[in-house]
Amino acid sequence: MTTPPISIENLPRQNASQVKNKWGDVVRQVRQNGSVAITNHSAVEMVLLDAATYQQLTESLAALQAREQSVLDELSQRFDARLASLHQPDAGARLGALFDAKGKLGSKRPKVGASH
Incomplete structure (x- = not known):
């Protein structure tokens, strides 16, 4: 059975600078949670999925x-x-x-x- 999707507001977040500078941490977070919202100036611009x-x-x-x-x-x-x-x-x-x-x-x- 598949899990229901998580709303974009409830996804774990990483800002664009963290993604750029700490890629390994972001990858671990995606593997752990299935997806991470990438923000720029506190606004979600994209979602990274496994x-x-x-x-x-x-x-x-x-x-x-x-x-x-x-x-x-x-x-x-x-x-x-x-x-x-x-x-x-x-x-x-x-x-x-x-x-x-x-x-x-x-x-x-x-x-x-x-x-x-």
Whole structure:
């Protein structure tokens, strides 16, 4: 199970001068905590991550992007199917009959579901 991400405000901090002058200490802190916020004039400018954390983030991002693309592909297919029904030769007649009915169902029961 993965640990939840730590907010940037709660990360251990090192200022840019400490990173430059005490690189070994910063590396040890990153290995111990997984990440360190690098500050410049007390403002966080970047976050230093260990390789495992970076790999986990990139894999999670790739999985999310793949899932998003899958959902978009499904929606696109559904849209294309509905659009194709408007290109059928009898689409105009069906639409005309719908307007002529003026909201009355007649003897037919309404159709429901994902396919209608």
